Amino acid sequence: MHTEQFLHKLTQRFISPVKPGKQVLSLTMTALLFQSAAAYAQKNEHDQKKQPAAGHVSLVIGIAYAEGPERSKRQKLSSGMPVYEKDRLVTSSGGHVHIRFIDNGLVSLRPDSQLEIAHYTYNASMPEKSTIKFNLEEGIARSVSGTGAKAARHRFRMNTPIAAIGVRGTDFVVSAGKQDVRAIVNEGIIVVAPFSDQCTASALGPCNVNAVELNGLSKQMLEYNTLLDKPRLVPVNAPDLPDVSQQQSSAPEKKQVTASEQTSDQDQQASSESDNSSTEKDSTASEEQTAGQKTSGTNSSQTENTDNNTASDSSAIPDNTTDSSTADNEAASEGSDTSGIIQGADTDTTDEDIRETITDRLSDSLPGVIDYTPTAPLDTNALKRRQLAWGRWGQTMPNDVYMLKPGDLSGRKVTVGNTRYALYRLDTGATEVQAGLGDVNLNLRHAQVNYNEKGGSTDAMRVSGGWLNINFNNQTFRTGLTMDHNKTGDVLFSAEGDINKHGYFSSKTNDSQMAGAVSLDSREAGYFFEKQLENGFIEGTTLWERPE
Incomplete structure (x- = not known):
């Protein structure tokens, strides 16, 4: 029922002739019902405007949170929860979270990381018109391109505090701070460029000015800091690298x-x-x-x-096999520390x-x-x-x-x-x-x-x-x-x-x-x-x- 129809029915029902002795009560009830109707109308309109989920949480280790316009307050993440465009994801010191997006893309966040899902619009009928953009404010994230990013590479971007990253069908890991960025490619190619007048944070796709390309086959790491004019490639055995590794029956049964x-x-x-x-x-x-x-x-x-x-x-x-209730009681009486616990179903x-x-x-x-x-x-x-x-x-x-x-x-x-x-x-x-x-x-x-x-x-x-x-x-x-x-x-x-x-x-x-x-x-x-x-x-x- 539309809000206007609902209010009209309330008006017809309660604005009617009443006996003098009941007039005050009738007016009070009418006011209360109009207040309830207004609250109902606001909730109904908000629910109608709520956007579809951009993906869901596939795995949580430790503590991670999400905050954004689709949430009334900061929410602790758990396996199966939806994530939305404009959500900001935050992991604790022991927290990991994996997000599986609607186009089968993946983002995993390591501890002490913050990532905003700035845009995630996937066009299933025309994937090349998809728009995907992340802002890695700090920490370490891994991004594996889904159908949308692969088809619309010119409309994918991962921003860090000091540089922009574009992709060409890629699985990469990036470590971002306020003064430096480092990245490794597991598969495909990334293009990294520092922000400038020709490479703005508001744009989409890879930048061209002062850009450096890193191929997953090169066995190199790309790094950039504010003292460099543009990113540089360094050997993979250099110290202080971000956390990453490239990962991809017949014996008889024995008693x-x-x-x-x-x-x-x-x-x-x-x-x-x-x-x-x-x-x-x-x-x-x-x-x-x-x-x-x-x-x-x-x-x-x-x-x-x-x-x-x-x-x-x-x-x-x-x-x-625990054959005694004592062990169960002991387990139940232990602390409820959940740091590091895997919460994926x-x-x-x-x-x-x-x-x-x-x-x-x-x-x-x-x-x-x-x-x-x-x-x-x-x-x-x-x-x-x-x-x-x-x-x-x-x-x-x-x-x-x-x-x-x-x-x-x-x-x-x-x-x-x-x-x-x-x-x-x-x-x-x-x-x-x-x-x-x-x-x-x-x-x-x-x-x-x-x-x-x-x-x-x-x-x-x-x-x-x-x-x-x-x-x-x-x-x-x-x-x-x-x-x-x-x-x-x-x-x-x-x-x-x-x-x-x-x-x-x-x-x-x-x-x-x-x-x-x-x-x-x-x-x-x-x-x-x-x-x-x-x-x-x-x-x-x-x-x-x-x-x-």
Whole structure:
């Protein structure tokens, strides 16, 4: 009903002959109803004018906000929320947010960043008439062009405080401050130019005056500051780079059994056992614990290659089933710290979301530069000082880089492992993780991963990055790794699941499996994993640390 019609009906109903004694009451009711009608009319007109969403939040880590004309107040972002043209997005010191736009474009913001969606008008029937413009006020953002930006490159712009960025079908990352700008291209081309009379912030598309072009194939970084006449290109191994990395099954199923809390005598016996006697150890452990979930598995990255490049080991993983209400009560009584928590809905979070998160979390690295696999075996004394350490049941292998020998594993207990090696934790007498740990993010410290090709060789892979989040409040974990080899291309491994009160966690999907443990103070973690590929499988081990 139109507002005019609504008011007319009210007038006809209440402006009518009344008895003198009821005149005052009638006039009062009329005034109140006219006031309500006016408020209704304003709300109705606002709702009719509300613009369609430009996109939605696909993933949130930590805290992020949005403010803009379509919002009555500043709103905390969560997965699935719409974002609008003119919205200003702000991330906290631990916040990440991913926005998926209506043309399938993507923008991800890293911590302490501010971005305005100045324009986002997508014309689905005529994409070349789309208009897309962002203002990165500060911080680090990644932009992946959608259909609109690809078709209307002359109408795309990302402004920074001191320079304009235009694109040509691009995936790029930019770090912006009030005095400097740095950018890296993962794919495509960007054009960066300082603001001037010929290159204004109000314009669209790339500028031409004092502009410098950066191609994703050049392995260079573009930087500009207020002391330069125009941007310049520098090598990718220059220091202080923005956070970015370019990221893009057949093994038989193996039976796994539980191996959680074991006695010190069993650990001492296990540490001296050879590969041939490890099955007995696994059997003993299974008698002491309820049988855990069965997952598929093979050797990890340091395993010996068999004739057919697969193995039928009986691996040990933890039982993550919480069979006591005590653990639930403990989890509920812990703090409600949400810094770093991933808020993307489980049903909506895709491998692409995880891939983008890994890209956002890599530590000042660039494509082809970083590898978390040590180039030489690590110092034994340094490994022995760690709370968590990998060790073999028998002799170490020539290509081991952080495996301890049985004689170096005294004073530790087995957490997870298989018949060839295990992850050992210092035995302090405690058996449960500390209370009140909250939500924890760990950085990848070391990794060793092999690709086992069907009927072929075993090759070491490059591990370019990863992240691990453990939420002790709700007893869950999420992790991801990026790897590559010239035989496989870029490979993503991701997993999520539950972690129990002993600090053991595991996960299984149709093509991958993993199991790991955390130190009782959550400062260290490790896991082994396997992922099946079309022509073979990859397997590896990892070590993680909390940032200081």
